Amino acid sequence: MNTLKFTKMHGLGNDFMVVDGINQRFDPAAAPIAAWASRHTGIGFDQLLLIEAPQTAVGDFRYRIFNADGSEVEQCGNGARCFVRFVTDKQLTYKREIVVETAGGIILPRLADNGLVDVDMGKPLFAPEYIPFKPISQEDARAQTHTVLVGTEPIPVSCVNMGNPHAVIVVDDVAAAPVARLGEAIESHPQFPQRVNVGFMQVLSPQHIKLRVFERGTGETQACGTGACAAAVAGIRLGLLDAEAPVQVDLPGGSLHIRWAGSDADHVLMTGPAQTVFEGEVSY
Numbered sequence: 001m002n003t004l005k006f007t008k009m010h011g012l013g014n015d016f017m018v019v020d021g022i023n024q025r026f027d028p029a030a031a032p033i034a035a036w037a038s039r040h041t042g043i044g045f046d047q048l049l050l051i052e053a054p055q056t057a058v059g060d061f062r063y064r065i066f067n068a069d070g071s072e073v074e075q076c077g078n079g080a081r082c083f084v085r086f087v088t089d090k091q092l093t094y095k096r097e098i099v100v101e102t103a104g105g106i107i108l109p110r111l112a113d114n115g116l117v118d119v120d121m122g123k124p125l126f127a128p129e130y131i132p133f134k135p136i137s138q139e140d141a142r143a144q145t146h147t148v149l150v151g152t153e154p155i156p157v158s159c160v161n162m163g164n165p166h167a168v169i170v171v172d173d174v175a176a177a178p179v180a181r182l183g184e185a186i187e188s189h190p191q192f193p194q195r196v197n198v199g200f201m202q203v204l205s206p207q208h209i210k211l212r213v214f215e216r217g218t219g220e221t222q223a224c225g226t227g228a229c230a231a232a233v234a235g236i237r238l239g240l241l242d243a244e245a246p247v248q249v250d251l252p253g254g255s256l257h258i259r260w261a262g263s264d265a266d267h268v269l270m271t272g273p274a275q276t277v278f279e280g281e282v283s284y
């Protein structure tokens with residue numbers, strides 16, 4: 001029988017089971033992650049975040065992410081902010097800006113003076129092979145907005161990789177958007193060989209959007225940090241948002257601020273909160 005200490009945290013309601021894998025033994029392959037994720041029969045969370053020692057000379061930590069369905073994925077934006085809060089509060093580091101290795105690349109989260117957390121989320125990628133995404137034609141492969149065929153319904157999506165894959169759909173009203181129907185159909189659509197996170201974006205002004213995200217491996221969440229980055233980037237590329245100032249992204253759980261200067265070489269910067277809820281222990 002194993003016993004595991006964890007900390008329950010959230011970023012705007014996107015909630016996490018955070019595990020210190022440095023000071024306790026934990027093998028995710030041997031853990032019932034999907035069962036723990038259940039909100040009725042388990043601990044209840046959107047993702048499990050595992051903190052490990054770095055594997056390179058430049059990293060301060062390695063950070064692994066597991067969705068509620070148990071799938072290991074490349075990146076988690078809200079999780080990155082909770083990660084910084086966790087390693088600081090647990091005194092695993094005294095640095096304010098941390099170099100974090102993830103499967104989706106290096107990210108640089110930093111505790112800000114106002115209690116929020118800034119994260120340099122790296123550069124967005126757009127080419128179909130980097131999403132990955134299978135276009136329906138050569139012409140579609142060259143287009144900025146791609147087409148996903150849901151049955152016979154052509155859905156225009158903007159594809160952005162933020163370390164993890166995102167498909168962003170522009171809608172007139174997020175409240176009326178078919179998030180469950182289209183989210184479920186596109187998340188596991190054959191045109192996305194590694195599945196995809198599906199964002200529904202309503203543009204309120206050149207610096208302000210509303211967003212709902214049907215997350216890969218989890219379903220609709222209260223907030224999605226990489227989804228907010230992907231939506232702001234997609235909106236700027238479509239000319240709907242202004243690259244000169246931060247974009248306020250209103251999600252069901254609250255707001256994030258995203259900055260991206262608009263060229264492929266520019267990094268995406270995200271700012272938002274991170275909260276600790278309770279400490280727990282589970283035997284398995």
Ligand SMILES: N[C@H](CCC[C@H](N)C(=O)O)C(=O)O
Pocket residue numbers: 014046047065067073074075076077078079164165197215216217218221223224225226227
């Ligand atoms: N569901 C995502 C991982 C969590 C991302 C999200 N919680 C965030 O804050 O970025 C995926 O499969 O790529």
